[in-house]
Amino acid sequence: MTVSVEPTGGRAASARPAESGGQGATQELRPHAEDAFAAELAALAGQDDRPRPARWRLSPWAVATYLLGGTLPDGTVITPKYVGPRRIVEVAVTTLATDRALLLLGVPGTAKTWVSEHLAAAVSGDSTLLVQGTAGTPEEAIRYGWNYARLLAHGPSRDALVPSPVMRAMSEGMTARVEELTRIPADVQDTLITILSEKTLPIPELGEEVQAVRGFNLIATANDRDRGVNDLSSALRRRFNTVVLPLPESADAEVDIVARRVDQIGRSLDLPAAPDGIDEIRRVVTVFRELRDGVTTDGRTKVKSPSGTLSTAEAISVVTNGLALAAHFGDGVLRPGDVAAGILGAVVRDPAADAMVWQEYLEAVVRERDGWKDFYRACREVSA
Structure with missing residues (x-):
């Protein structure tokens, strides 16, 4: 049996004022990318007549333009979010349109998290489906957890299940993010293998599974200085297309x-x-x-x-x-x-x-x- 996760509607219902090209006049110290640059995303969506993959807010061309900057036919200026080789951005965007996940690799401070956030904002309109990797990240952060009050009262049930950001992204056809993947313990990392290869997340307690719908993909970031901390297994590494973000050229x-x-x-x-x-x-x-x-x-x-x-x-x-x-x-x-x-x-x-x-x-x-x-x-x- 396949179980679906109901969309929360939280991000879609957000209506925060924002200014094109920068931080808007909001109370948040740091608005999410989709809020801070809402005007630019809307302008791109309005003039984007190119083919869009399933459930993408923009076409791959428009996503690349959002990150690299440019001027639209109506004169709207899209500010650069990433300054670097265009080909790197094109490869990253194209990867998300395939069945392979994206791994952004580089030394600390090369804008991996920044690029990850803006890619998710442009593709799915929501950059908040995030798992922050640490040495203490549990398996539940990637798979699912339980509301223990309901679990103890009624046993394993759909109502007692607490979906992870990755599980929500699979069910809703959106982009999930995993930050600092190599900081996560190796056995927890490997919970991603079935998700990325079979595009399914088993829930053995319920005898059910969540199958990823079209539009789902995952962006992970990792520092190459972290090699030797929790190296990715060869099986997991094969599930990613790795894009190395370099230091600024000049x-x-x-x-x-x-x-x-x-x-x-x-x-x-x-x-x-x-x-x-x-x-x-x-x-x-x-x-x-x-x-x-x-x-x-x-x-x-x-x-x-x-x-x-x-x-x-x-x-x-x-x-x-x-x-x-x-x-x-x-x-x-x-x-x-x-x-x-x-x-x-x-x-x-x-x-x-x-x-x-x-x-x-x-x-x-x-x-x-x-x-x-x-x-x-x-x-x-x-x-x-």
């Missing part, structure tokens, strides 16, 4: 990503725009890239790399914190002193080894660089 691309996200986050927090903030953003990105790559931008000086990842996400955090400092404790202009402490915190994770790496970089590179004297002094002050 400094200009990374500066653009950081500037866009800092602007979005700043507006959501009601922080004033920082005049000439792009100079400090470029400085933060330069420091991160040089320490990450182990060589200065001009290729003349080799430097040691710290233990941390120094990802684009961390650069966004450093600049956002600096913007808050400038707004609340400065004159509103983003200056070297506003980002110095954040950079120190991002670089020096190991107090012994990383502190030495940072001091050598300060003296050998920052101190000698034209136009960086104020930054050098600010970094020396917070490092003392």
Whole structure:
């Protein structure tokens, strides 16, 4: 017997105001993608005349346009959600239109969760069918659980069953998300094998099963730094099409990503725009890239790399914190002193080894660089 899960209607019934291209005027600190960019999604749906897979809100072309940005025939501007190779996005979107699940793999801070959320929002209109992977994630988070009061009172029944986000996505033909898949214990990971291969979820307690309807698929994310934590079994890995999200190819691309996200986050927090903030953003990105790559931008000086990842996400955090400092404790202009402490915190994770790496970089590179004297002094002050 096949059992269906009744749609809750929660996301479909949501009617929150949003502005095209960014965070809307809502009370939520961070609206879901389908709410924050509702106007853009609606504009794309209204002009999307291309074939759509079953239960998709947009065609694959429109989903890719939503992520990469563009201008529609009526002049509507779709802001980029992901800055990177177009082919990566096209492969990811195409995968979701097949019977294979999608695994987004990369170092920490390469926008895996961000891309996952926006893909689900564009495909299904709901990015909230989410399982957050941790070392303590139980099997019930992926399969189903029970309302124990009803279970004890009446025994196993349909009313006592509590569907997981994955089970709901299967029944409703939507996109489920599993974050940090390799953080989940291996035996719990493997509960996905039957779901992804047979497209069914057995419920032996009821003698029933949930069969996935057309439109169902799953997006998982994993950090390649987590290899060796809970590696995926070969059987499970075969069920995924793996797309590797790289670090930004160039400094200009990374500066653009950081500037866009800092602007979005700043507006959501009601922080004033920082005049000439792009100079400090470029400085933060330069420091991160040089320490990450182990060589200065001009290729003349080799430097040691710290233990941390120094990802684009961390650069966004450093600049956002600096913007808050400038707004609340400065004159509103983003200056070297506003980002110095954040950079120190991002670089020096190991107090012994990383502190030495940072001091050598300060003296050998920052101190000698034209136009960086104020930054050098600010970094020396917070490092003392």
